[in-house]
Amino acid sequence: MSTTFIAKLMIKQGKEMEFERLQKELSELTHAEEPGTLVYDVINSRSKPRTYVVYGRFKDEAAFQAHQASVFHDRLVPPIMACVEGDMDLELLDWKS
Numbered sequence: 001m002s003t004t005f006i007a008k009l010m011i012k013q014g015k016e017m018e019f020e021r022l023q024k025e026l027s028e029l030t031h032a033e034e035p036g037t038l039v040y041d042v043i044n045s046r047s048k049p050r051t052y053v054v055y056g057r058f059k060d061e062a063a064f065q066a067h068q069a070s071v072f073h074d075r076l077v078p079p080i081m082a083c084v085e086g087d088m089d090l091e092l093l094d095w096k097s
Contacts, residue, residue, distance in 0.1 A: 036063025
C-alpha cells in the first residue's frame with residue numbers, strides 16, 4: 001500500500017519566489033534520487049496566490065521514510081518552512097486506487 005501526503009501551506013508575503021525555488025529543487029532531487037517516489041508535485045492555488053499544496057505519493061512507507069531521511073530533505077525543508085506563515089496543514093493518507 002503506498003503512502004501519500006497532502007500538505008497545504010500559506011506562504012509569507014514576499015517569500016513566494018523563494019518557496020517555489022526551494023520546492024523546485026526538492027522536487028527535482030526527490031524524483032532523481034528516490035526511485036520509491038511515485039509523485040511529488042507542488043501546486044499553487046489560482047484564487048489564493050500565497051496558498052500552495054504539496055502532494056507526494058510513495059511506493060510504500062519505507063520509501064516515504066527514506067524521503068524524510070534524505071540529506072537534501074534535511075537541507076531544504078528548514079528554509080522551506082521558514083517561508084511558511086503559520087502552521088502547515090499536513091495529512092497522511094493511504095492510496096487505494
